[in-house]
Every structure is written in structure tokens, then in C-alpha cells.
Amino acid sequence: MPTGGARIRVTHFSVDPGMRSRLSGDSYAAALPLGETIESAGVGRVIESENPKLPVDATVTGGFGWREEFVTDGKGVMALDPALFSGKVTTTAAIGVLGVPGLTAYFGLLDLGKPKAGDVLLVSSAAGPVGATAGQLAKLLGLTVIGIAGSPTKCAYLKEIGFDHAINYRDGDLSKALRAAAPEGVDIYFDNVGGEMLDRAIAAMKPHGRIVISGQVAEYNAEKPIGIRNVTRFITHRLTMAGLVVYDYRKQFPGAMAALAEHIQAGRLSYREDISAGIETAPEAFIGLFKSENFGRRLIAVV
Amino acid sequence: MPTGGARIRVTHFSVDPGMRSRLSGDSYAAALPLGETIESAGVGRVIESENPKLPVDATVTGGFGWREEFVTDGKGVMALDPALFSGKVTTTAAIGVLGVPGLTAYFGLLDLGKPKAGDVLLVSSAAGPVGATAGQLAKLLGLTVIGIAGSPTKCAYLKEIGFDHAINYRDGDLSKALRAAAPEGVDIYFDNVGGEMLDRAIAAMKPHGRIVISGQVAEYNAEKPIGIRNVTRFITHRLTMAGLVVYDYRKQFPGAMAALAEHIQAGRLSYREDISAGIETAPEAFIGLFKSENFGRRLIAVV
Structure with missing residues (x-):
């Protein structure tokens, strides 16, 4: 020793x-x-x-x-x-929830998502630790929250923790489901998946929508990068897309951890x-x- | 009448x-x-x-x-x-230069590009009215400016109006030329083209780089959208990409037009x-x- x-x-x-x-x-x-x-x-x-x-x-x-x-x-x-x-x-x-996943949700939503009450948030991998935290924080801020997950059980869980809509991406046409859940479009897309799901989300964005690139699970195992096709939408809809590395916010970690812990103790945030x-x-x-x-x-x- | x-x-x-x-x-x-x-x-x-x-x-x-x-x-x-x-x-x-193209260059560079002295700006369609104006304004702000154009004559023109580097995209490997012109990478990419050129520019961005989507000429006549592949770079390099419609800045047009006119009268901006x-x-x-x-x-x- x-x-x-x-x-x-x-x-x-x-x-x-x-x-x-x-x-x-x-x-x-x-x-x-x-x-x-x-x-x-x-x-x-x-x-x-x-x-x-x-x-x-x-x-x-x-x-x-x-x-x-x-x-x-x-x-x-x-x-x-x-x-x-x-x-x-x-x-x-x-x-x-007080580590990298929770802090990624916290800074991705607040700093890059620029949420305001009444906004519509869409989040993918919504039953995962980043997505579930981002969605619950957004509900606390007065947003309408739509989660995408991969099973009926996960979707039921999303409704349980307060999501307004839960979409099982394995269950039919995702674009159609997005139109039904957000007929006027999405203000913030918190992306943990990338690839085709990101492309479909881009097509569902409102003008001035913000896309937070938090994770790209669909890309990590792909032979070749998949990417996105809907780039002209960035002009027509004045979209913004930004990538996040949570360590850039290191100095703000203690405050964020305290805030997240307080929400958990008060029963407002579950994990x-x-x-x-x-x-x-x-x-x-x-x-x-x-x-x-x-x-x-x-x-x-x-x- | x-x-x-x-x-x-x-x-x-x-x-x-x-x-x-x-x-x-x-x-x-x-x-x-x-x-x-x-x-x-x-x-x-x-x-x-x-x-x-x-x-x-x-x-x-x-x-x-x-x-x-x-x-x-x-x-x-x-x-x-x-x-x-x-x-x-x-x-x-x-x-x-005092109309839509010049104003697109002005607001795209200043508002979305967030330029600061010492930054490296890359601009495509650089001999066009948007690109040439963006590049010259960036030089006035103390940036290093690289232009991409489609002929030796246009590249010579870019050097004439003060660009530091001019790349003919028809002349060999664009990625290699970008590495030579910006060995440490690009801070701002002002994109008038889209498609593969945008993908190559993304691969040349520095961490925290800003991509301004001003035009997407490569997409407008494509049968199917071309899009980009390098989306995971948005995480690893904390990139931001934002689309621009100049009419959103309508209230600021008179001030921008006066500023552009003053640069032209003083011989600092040509068109x-x-x-x-x-x-x-x-x-x-x-x-x-x-x-x-x-x-x-x-x-x-x-x-």
C-alpha cells in the first residue's frame, strides 16, 4: 500500500x-x-x-x-x-441519475435544449437512464413530453413516470405516431439513438426546433456511418443541432447533483x-x- | 392605374x-x-x-x-x-450585396457563426455573392478564411479579395486540401452547398465548431436527399449546426445594410x-x- x-x-x-x-x-x-x-x-x-x-x-x-x-x-x-x-x-x-447519465440529461436539456413551458420534447431511448431523466425534468419545467422506447413494458413505464405520450418504435410507422403525438411538431428532440430515428425526428420538428445529440447508439455498431438525409430542413425550419459531452460542464456538477437529489427525495424524479x-x-x-x-x-x- | x-x-x-x-x-x-x-x-x-x-x-x-x-x-x-x-x-x-445574399452572409456569419479573431472560417461557393461577402466580412473581423470554389479563375479571385486559402474542389482530394489549409481544423463552416462537401467539412471541424447552413445547392436537384454521415462527430467534437432564413432578421436589415455599404465605400468589401x-x-x-x-x-x- x-x-x-x-x-x-x-x-x-x-x-x-x-x-x-x-x-x-x-x-x-x-x-x-x-x-x-x-x-x-x-x-x-x-x-x-x-x-x-x-x-x-x-x-x-x-x-x-x-x-x-x-x-x-x-x-x-x-x-x-x-x-x-x-x-x-x-x-x-x-x-x-446523479452520475454521467443524469447529468447528461440535465445539461443536454437545459443548456442545449433551451426548454420553456409549453414546448414539446421528444426523447429517444426514453426508458434508459438519460432519456427517463430528461423526460421527467422536462415535465417539471412544464413541457409536453413524448418518449420513444422499444417495448410495451417500457412504454407503460414512461406513462407511469409522467410522460404524456409513449411510442413503441417497433410498433408500426414511427413518423405517423409522431404526427399523432405532436400534430404541431416537436420543439426539442433529445437524441440518444441517431440514424433513421433522428431523420424521422428532424422531419417532425417545428420551426426553430433544437436537436440535442446526446447518444448515437444506432451508429456505434454500424459498419458504415448511417447519418441523416433531412439537412435542407435545417434551413426551411431554422433547426439547430448540437452535440454534448457532459464533462464540459464539470464545474457545474455539484449544483446539478444537488438539484437532482432534491427532486428524488421529494418524489418528483424517479430512476x-x-x-x-x-x-x-x-x-x-x-x-x-x-x-x-x-x-x-x-x-x-x-x- | x-x-x-x-x-x-x-x-x-x-x-x-x-x-x-x-x-x-x-x-x-x-x-x-x-x-x-x-x-x-x-x-x-x-x-x-x-x-x-x-x-x-x-x-x-x-x-x-x-x-x-x-x-x-x-x-x-x-x-x-x-x-x-x-x-x-x-x-x-x-x-x-445589400440584398438577400449579402444579408445572409452578414447574419449567418455574425449570429450563427459566432466569429472571433483568430478563428478559421471555411466557406463553400466562396466566389458566389453569399460566400464572397461572408469571407470578406470574416477577414475584417480577424479570422483566417478558406474558400472553396469550382475553378482556378474563381480561386484566383478569392485570393484577390483577401482570402487566405482558396481550394478548387474539382482539383483532387478535398479532405486533403482542407487538412493542408487548416491543419488544426475549422471553427466555422459557412455552408452553401451541402451533401458530400458538408460531410467533409464536418470531418475537418475543431471541437466546438459551428456549422451555418445557408444554402444546400447540392441537394436542390438531387433525386433523393443526400444528407450527411458524420453525425457522431457532433458528440465527439461538440459541434453545432444551425439553419438560416434571412427574413428572420428583417428588423435588423437597415443597420446591416448601412454597415455593408460603409465597408464598400471604404474599399474594404467588394462584390x-x-x-x-x-x-x-x-x-x-x-x-x-x-x-x-x-x-x-x-x-x-x-x-
Whole structure:
């Protein structure tokens, strides 16, 4: 154990669609070398410590990766504030609704979506951790919210958490369903999918509509980029499309986390976790993300 | 002649790529019925008048359409301010650099492009009236400016009017030429073309780059929309793309026109007109726009 070091027992880590591009590499990030630990957010417990900021038994979070135990020099590992993580806010929320997915929803909606009461929000992967949070926050701001998900069960869940409309994209013509749910069009499209779904959403936008590019699950496993066709709509409808990387808002994280925690404690914001037991289940759980198998934030419990 | 009416002799009218979608109709505007006058901006002279705001011999402008003479009730017809249209500013500038193309460049660059000194601007159709104006304005603001055009003559012209780099897109690999001209990438892409050129420009953008969708000439005659493939770049590079319709800035037109006129008088902003004589030349001149035949603002002189 080095001075200042601590040994962490990982209790949970996340599997995220966004990790897909790190596996094969893309135009922006180099591919993860074979044999390296796959990156992901984690929650754990300090089991040995030479670091006063990380006392034994403290619950901690950070970019732990897919692993069960490790020794850290303390960098990038934070003890959870028990005042924030109590009551209805579980410690796993640190890598869910109070972590990257929840913060992506928060800043994507508020900063890039520019929502105002009366606006219509459309969100894809709506039963996922980003989409469900974005939709519920939009309801709190007085928007009409339409969610797209991949099963009747997920659609029922969206209605339960307050969405005005839920569309199962596997169930018939999506464009027609969008016209029925938003006859006057959509002001904000919060996109977690990309590809053809994005193209259809563009065709459903109102003038001056805002498109938030948060995730592009349809693209991550595509042989060739799929992209969009409806670019002239950007002129005719004065659309704006902007991409989001949540780490750009790092300085504003504490305020956003406090706001999200308050909504949860007050029962105004709910979240759902889809926990799979055992590190050996991680590859399967990861692949399932691209088949829309997950229902809520997908985590691995390291038992 | 009705009371308040005036008879206008058209001296010049414009042919514009944007009119293409009005001919066949699109998702936004209905097709122009057969037999109707094709819409366009015009300049003319009052030859008979019952309207004190439009005295005989006044030079006027408005959406006259492709025609030689007409009687107006005065709506949508404006007498040119002789103080603005004098010296180096010709009356035809009213439908060029001080009209829709110049104002599109002005508001597209300033409002959507968010330029700052040191930024790199890339502009397509750079020898056209929108592109040449956008590039010159950007130079006045301290940007590095790269223009894409379709011939060596046009590229030479771009260097003449102060562009730092001029790329002939017909001359080899555009992506390679972009990397050579902007090794660190592009901050603002002012897009008048769309399609594959837009995709290549997206791949050349710096993080936080802004894409201004001003025109989409490559799309207007395409059988099927071409669109773009590089959408995941919007996340990795935090790109923004926004479409422009200049009429949204109508209230700010007088100030912008005065600013543009001042630059022209001072010799800081030049413009080029490509005038074709005779109303019978208009169809050919219009079709040539899509073959990159025009060199500057294409106008028809009605002789």
C-alpha cells in the first residue's frame, strides 16, 4: 500500500453504450489496447487505507473500470457525501441519475435544449437512464413530453413516470405516431439513438426546433456511418443541432447533483436500475444495450 | 392605374439557387403553379405613378419576379435611399450585396457563426455573392478564411479579395486540401452547398465548431436527399449546426445594410456581378447556377 493509497472493493460498475467507440476506436479516441481494463464508472467501499480522505468503510465513486478490487493513489476517487446519498438516493445513483447519465440529461436539456413551458420534447431511448431523466425534468419545467422506447413494458413505464405520450418504435410507422403525438411538431428532440430515428425526428420538428445529440447508439455498431438525409430542413425550419459531452460542464456538477437529489427525495424524479449480478455477466449485459434489452441504468453488481 | 399605384419598368432581376425548391415544391413550401411568375428580387424605375412614395424616375426594389414591367399597388416596393446607393454602391447592389445574399452572409456569419479573431472560417461557393461577402466580412473581423470554389479563375479571385486559402474542389482530394489549409481544423463552416462537401467539412471541424447552413445547392436537384454521415462527430467534437432564413432578421436589415455599404465605400468589401442581358436568357442563367457557371451575383438585365 503506497502512502496516500487506498484499496477499493468495487461493489457496482456500469456498462454504457458510449464505451462502444473506445473498443474499436473512432475518429476521436484511440482504441483501447487489448488486455486493458474496460473503462466505466464504479461505486465501491474502501477496505484498506493510508489516505485520510478515503477512510476505511467509506463509500466511494470514480472511473474504476470493469474490475473487482484495486489499489488507488487517490486520484479520481471521491468519497460520497452521505448527506446527498441517503433516503431515496441510493449509492448506485452516483453512477446513474446523479452520475454521467443524469447529468447528461440535465445539461443536454437545459443548456442545449433551451426548454420553456409549453414546448414539446421528444426523447429517444426514453426508458434508459438519460432519456427517463430528461423526460421527467422536462415535465417539471412544464413541457409536453413524448418518449420513444422499444417495448410495451417500457412504454407503460414512461406513462407511469409522467410522460404524456409513449411510442413503441417497433410498433408500426414511427413518423405517423409522431404526427399523432405532436400534430404541431416537436420543439426539442433529445437524441440518444441517431440514424433513421433522428431523420424521422428532424422531419417532425417545428420551426426553430433544437436537436440535442446526446447518444448515437444506432451508429456505434454500424459498419458504415448511417447519418441523416433531412439537412435542407435545417434551413426551411431554422433547426439547430448540437452535440454534448457532459464533462464540459464539470464545474457545474455539484449544483446539478444537488438539484437532482432534491427532486428524488421529494418524489418528483424517479430512476430505475437494471442490475446484473457478477462480473462475468458484464459482456452479455453490455451487448444487450444495443438490442434495447436494458430497462433503466444497467449496472453490474460485483458479488 | 389604381389610386396609390405605380408602373414599374424592371431593369434587373436575380436568379437564385434557393428558387429551385419553389419550382418543384418541397416539404415546406408548395410548388409554384404553372403559368405563375417566377419569384425573384428586382430593381426598376417608376415610369408612371399615383403614389407619392414612388415618384416617377425613382429607383425601386422589391420581389418583382421574372418580368419586364408591372403595375403595383405599392406594397412590397421600396424606393432606394440615394444616400446609401451612391459612389461604389450600384443600384443592383440592392438585390445583391445589400440584398438577400449579402444579408445572409452578414447574419449567418455574425449570429450563427459566432466569429472571433483568430478563428478559421471555411466557406463553400466562396466566389458566389453569399460566400464572397461572408469571407470578406470574416477577414475584417480577424479570422483566417478558406474558400472553396469550382475553378482556378474563381480561386484566383478569392485570393484577390483577401482570402487566405482558396481550394478548387474539382482539383483532387478535398479532405486533403482542407487538412493542408487548416491543419488544426475549422471553427466555422459557412455552408452553401451541402451533401458530400458538408460531410467533409464536418470531418475537418475543431471541437466546438459551428456549422451555418445557408444554402444546400447540392441537394436542390438531387433525386433523393443526400444528407450527411458524420453525425457522431457532433458528440465527439461538440459541434453545432444551425439553419438560416434571412427574413428572420428583417428588423435588423437597415443597420446591416448601412454597415455593408460603409465597408464598400471604404474599399474594404467588394462584390462581383455576373449580368446576363435579356429576359430570355433567364432560364439558361438559372440552370447554370447548379453547374457552378456563375461568377458573382447572377442578374438578368432587362433590356
